Amino acid sequence: MARSQLDAIFAAAGADPVREAVVRALRAGVRAAGESYEFGRPRTDAHTYGNDLWRFIWYEMGREVGALPGAAVRHPRGSFLVDLGKAVLYPFRYGESLLTDVTTCRLAESQFRRELLVDPDTEPHLFWPQVVLVPYAANPHAGLIRAYLGAAQIADGDLLDWQWLEELDLGAPAGDQADGRSSATAQRLLEEPQLDLTLADPEEGAGGAVG
Numbered sequence: 768m769a770r771s772q773l774d775a776i777f778a779a780a781g782a783d784p785v786r787e788a789v790v791r792a793l794r795a796g797v798r799a800a801g802e803s804y805e806f807g808r809p810r811t812d813a814h815t816y817g818n819d820l821w822r823f824i825w826y827e828m829g830r831e832v833g834a835l836p837g838a839a840v841r842h843p844r845g846s847f848l849v850d851l852g853k854a855v856l857y858p859f860r861y862g863e864s865l866l867t868d869v870t871t872c873r874l875a876e877s878q879f880r881r882e883l884l885v886d887p888d889t890e891p892h893l894f895w896p897q898v899v900l901v902p903y904a905a906n907p908h909a910g911l912i913r914a915y916l917g918a919a920q921i922a923d924g925d926l927l928d929w930q931w932l933e934e935l936d937l938g939a940p941a942g943d944q945a946d947g948r949s950s951a952t953a954q955r956l957l958e959e960p961q962l963d964l965t966l967a968d969p970e971e972g973a974g975g976a977v978g
């Protein structure tokens with residue numbers, strides 16, 4: 768596997784435990800949100816799914832990544848970060864399907880996010896010099912679709928300017944594993960979610976990128 772900047776950040780302890788914990792957390796959080804969505808049908812809608820999703824992701828990131836040696840969960844200004852000493856991790860949903868390009872996604876602007884993701888050449892970071900973003904794509908029908916680790920700054924409004932980005936290996940789609948659906952069926956579900964799943968932003972009241 769090609770190494771990324773994450774390996775340089777965690778050169779001493781190794782970056783693979785971080786990657787593995789992040790994947791476990793995302794899978795568990797998205798699965799829990801999907802189960803809540805199904806349980807609440809037909810009263811469940813996109814808003815309730817979105818609220819469940821970020822809450823479950825925060826919980827599972829704290830449980831899985833926060834259990835790594837030296838890690839601690841932080842809630843600056845009511846938000847959420849996992850502090851790993853060398854860097855902090857901040858998750859958000861950037862899209863709902865494979866059709867969304869993470870490199871052109873927009874992160875709904877908030878004062879906290881602007882202060883966290885400032886240009887280090889012009890202003891100091893709000894709390895930590897290394898901020899690792901965890902953008903992921905998910906919907907309640909296909910589950911967790913794609914996830915990344917990377918670093919970016921807010922460049923133009925809410926557009927992210929990525930310095931580095933690596934895609935996490937999620938393995939086979941959960942649908943193929945669970946019920947033997949063909950890859951063509953799984954691909955259709957990944958690319959064509961049935962709902963417009965706009966999320967409620969815990970800091971803005973409306974979204975990550977869309978979560």
